[in-house]
Amino acid sequence: MIKNLLIIIFLIGTSCLLAMDLPKFSTAGFYELPNTGRKVYSMNLAWRFIKGDVEGTPYVVDFDDSSWEVVSIPHGLEYLPVEASGCVNYQGVVWYRKRFIPESCLKGKQLFIHFEAIMGKSEVYVNGKLLKKQYGGYLPVILDVTEELEWGKENVIAVKADNSDDPLYPVGKAQNMLDFTYFGGIYRDCWLVAHNDVFITNANYENEVAGGGLFVSFADVSEKSAVVNLKAHIRNNSMKGERVTVSFELKDKQGKVVKQTKKKISVKKGTASYALSSMLIESPCLWSPEDPYLYDLDIMVHNEQGKVIDGYRQRVGIRSIEFKQNEGLWINGKPYDGKLMGTNRHQDFAVLGNALPNSMQWRDAKKLRDAGLKVIRTHYVIDPAFMDACDELGVFALVEVPGWQFWNNESVFGERVYSDIRNMIRIHRNHASLFFWEPILNETHYPDEFAKKALDICEEEYPYPYSIAACDHGAAGDHYYSLLLRPIESDLRDDKTYFIREWGDNVDDWNAQNSDSRVARGWGEVPMLIQAEHYANPSYIKKYPILCYETICNKPKQIVGACFWHSFDHQRGYHADPFYGGIMDAFRQPKTSYYMFMAQRSPEKSDLIADNGPMIYIAHEITPFSPTDVTVYSNCEEIRLTVFKGGKEYVYKKDPNHKGMPSPIITFKDVYHFMEWKAMARAGKQDDAYLLAEGLIGGEVVVSHKRYPSGQADHLVVRLDNENVSLKADGSDIVTVIAEVVDKRGTVKRLNNSHVRFDIQGEGRLLGDASVGTNPAPVIWGSAPVLVQSTTKPGKVRIIASMQNSGQSRPLEGILEFETVANDQKEIFLQEELLGGGESRSNMKKVVSKSDLERENERLRKELNQLKVKEVEKQQTQFGVGIND
Structure with missing residues (x-):
């Protein structure tokens, strides 16, 4: 609003977004193409869940889990209060179980289960057999289940996840000493990928240096031409050797083939081979933050008879990124004008923890790009959907290995960090939005040899142009890196380029943690104005020796850009207070500083999907x-x-x-x-x-x-905060709904201490309740948010927002109606499981709304009462009450 x-x-x-088929999200790292023999199924629905360890063998097929809660994925263990810092969240073991019957058409296919992430230590069992142990919560967990499933009967996937402290894998640091929160659970999507026995592999599963899957890189990029290098890993699990043709088609936004190439290869049974090719693209449309042009790259594998036996789509952006010491940042062969300004981002959201569906990942990226921000520092390997959004919206992503202020001399810790670096590169290497790698552990005193090994791994895993790694300025081993972070301007080196990874805080003693940048939205107008002035800082420069937007813009070209701390308010482990320095709160509602940042974007209009222009x-x-x-x-x-x-x-x-x-x-x-x-x-x-x-x-x-100034509170207005992305009826999707207290004109009344109760009808459910302060919800700076999750049936959702304490002169209720859209993603789940109870995380109560007649009578009573108020006002005026002029 x-x-x-x-x-x-x-x-x-806005109209561009409405007119285009957006957003587009990859599944298990690729976009599905029809008629290729490859299919992707969502496994997100109908999991049984229990918090705590379980006696016996909860991983076997016939274990009784009927008393467990039924949940959908992404799942974050619990709903949390908005103020959930200081380790409020659960830490420990949890179990998940999913029953399903695979479709008969999948028999004979190669079958992989692909978890995008499971927080902490995890064990994954299929039909009672342990198939995978993983340490770390930010990378995919992939299992080959081809030989493990049984046909015509129920199969069970069981997952044991443990997000408790463990110093033997990154992040490693105890959560009560950590500046963010792990949260927990299977908090990203889960997929079943099915394809034929000759197929394009998955880079993270194959674990080959600079290999596996599809690797797209670029060389000699300019406005005149660019070379697109292609490397595809084809595995043959059939019973005989195969001769195949791998074709690559690059298509423009209109679907027209710009260039195509083919490569014939032989693959012996039980082995894999690479198809190597390249394309010279004349007058390419280049990707940049200002014009994030994406091509569709279709890769298909043909057998000797010419039939397509595997294939999928990748979205690629042709671009070059170079850091040229004193000359600064060059993009697509030209010096970049001005500073590349952005922000840091932790992935948690109010109430949900880290369990954000793909639509919310998109909205985060969209809101930040609306504010004119062009680069995001991620702090760990982020959800693939967020990278997809960055590609589409023109946001560079500074991708970072998980770690913060912790090093363990046990060799297994270092080896697990090295593994994280390799897999971080493999999962994100084809994204146009990739800016540079940050393979070193954040703010950590690590050994010099670790810094050298981390850089070597980056060069091994991405041995092509336009890939670079960065290290903290002044940290051990920084002399190995050509791009350094957090520079001290008095000590700039001529052979280095610099990027400021964090700026904006002005913390007192790191104990109380007061700062004029840390302002909760509910503190009101003046504190938020001060926060905005602090980040801009033209008048503060004489008072505080801190970095701000003004001073950064005056830095030499050698310092190419900066990410301020931080985009959104977020929860922390080691401090009782959330971090309040976001330009938006934990529900992504803007503070005043949001608009200050928005004003820094160019006034020129463009076709960028995000808001732009004056x-x-x-x-x-x-x-x-x-x-x-x-x-x-x-x-x-x-x-x-x-x-x-x-x-x-x-x-x-x-x-x-x-x-x-x-x-x-x-x-x-x-x-x-x-x-x-x-x-x-x-x-x-x-x-x-x-x-x-x-x-x-x-x-x-x-x-x-x-x-206008706000008048007397008259009614509630209810709106969707969805960035024009509809709620999908997949049982997992979530949207934020905002109720605002307004006067008759519609002006939000910011000074209000009421509470709003939400009720719902139709194909949606409210998340959270009074126990976590979400329903009823306090009105903070004029608004009260609630989260709504879809059901599996598309249809109408009706939200009724009313004052918790009603009365003749109280604001009238507000109503929002909207339609959820059909889920176009194939799902695998048992219907009886979905209906089998376990609704403790959901408010499924269906309410009987007031009739139109009742609502009209209430409005008339309020109008009558307003006439009486006019009489009171008239008498107060006549008797001079409150008049001092």
Whole structure:
């Protein structure tokens, strides 16, 4: 709702999203193609779950799990309160079990179970047999189950997961000493991949250096031409040798074949071989943050008769990335103009922990790109869906191996870190959004030889151009790396390029952890204004010797960009308070600083899917407690502020010679005086009492924002915060719903301490309840969020938001209705399991809504009461109550 106020004339960014088939998510690392013999099934539905270890043999087929809860994946063990820092979350053993009957059409296929991640130590059993042990919670767990399944009867996958402390695998550090949270569970998707016995392999499963699967790399990239190098690993599990042809087709956005190539290879039975080829692309469409052009690369394996026996699609972006010491960052053969500015991101979300479905991964990336941010530092190997979103939205991803302030001299710890680095590269190497690798452990005193080995692994696993690894400036082994992080400007080296991995905090003593960057949204207007000024920092520079947007933009070209700390409020282990320094809260609701960052993006319109172009935002709530100065954020050349209809105008013109941040904060001094607004209201001129900000480019108004003071709370407005991505009826998808307290005009009443109760009808369920403070939910800065999960049946969802304590003068309820969309992903589950109970994580209560007549009567009673209030107001005016002017 707030975003819609920002851009009144230009809506191209939003309309592009509506017009395109987005978002697109890979499955098990690829995009399925029809008629190739390869199919992907979701295994997310109908798992049995229990918290705690279980006596006996819970991994055998006939174990009685009827009392266990029924859950869907992604799953995060529990719903948590918004304030869940200080190790509130469960730590320990949990068990999952899934019963299923494989379709008969899968018999004779090669079958792999692909978990995108399981947190902590995990053991995976199929029909009572242990097939996999894994240590670490951020990489895929892949099992070959071809010979393990039984046909025409129930099969069981059992997973034991343990997220408790263990110093023998990364991250390693005890969670009560960690600056983020592990959470737990099977918190990413699970797939069954089926294909023929001659097939393209999976790079993470094959465990070959710089091999396995499909490897796409580039050379000699320019606007004139580019070389696309292709390397495909084909395995033959048939009973005889095979001669196959591997074809590659590169297609543009319209589906037209730009280039194709074929390679014939022989593969002996029980072995694998590589098909190597390349394409010279003339006048390629190059990928960049400003124009993230993606090609479709279709790879298919043909037998000797020409029949396609395996294949899939990868989405690739042709681009080059070079760091040229004093010359800075070069993208696609040209120096990059300005600084590449971005943020850090931890993956947790309010209530859910880390268990975000793919749509929420997309929304995170979209919201950050809307704010003009072009690079995200990930802190560990992130969900593939987030990388897919970065590819599509034009966001570079700085991919990092998991680790923080911990090193264990036990050799097994180092070996597991090395394994993580290799698999991190294998899972993300084909993404256009890959910026560079961070293979060293964050803020850790590790041995010099570790830094050298980590770099060697990066070069072994990606031995092609445009791949680079970074190390902390001043850390052990930093002399091995050409790209260094967190530079000290007085000590820059001529042979290095630098990137600032974290900036923005101003913490007092690392104990109380107070900072003017750490502001909860509910603390209100002035604290959030201070946070925004802190990040921009033009007036703070003289007060505090800290990095800020302004100072970073004035750094030499050798420092190519920076990621501020941090995008969203998130939970932590070692401190009782969440990290409040996000420009959005844990529900991804914007703070004032969000709009300050948005103002730094270019005012030029483009076809970028994310919001782009001119913007303007009045950061003033027009309350008795609001500052006399009015702050405006805009990327326009000129800003015109009007106070009251026909009132005084104030003009700001951007200094074209300013060398710092693109759009400094605009402050109109001493233009708001509460008593003047009070007089307008007393005179009945509420419709004339507003702030109007207009943004001009080339002398023409291109964008505007109008704000009114809020009146008496009248009703609740309920909206979807979905970034135009519909809720999918797959039983796992989740969307945020926001209820806002508004006056008759629709202005949000920020100063409100009420609670909102949510009820639901139709094909959805509310997540969480009063035990975690989600329903009823407190109104914080005018809004109350709730999470809604889909069922497996597409249809209407009806959300009713009402005040927890009703009354004749209380705001009326708000209603939101929307449709979920059909799930186009094939699912494997037992229907009776899905209906078998275990709803303790879901609020499935169906409520009887008020009738239209009851609702109309309630509205009329409120209108009648308002007339009585007018009489009270009239008498107060007559007797001079509260009048001091």
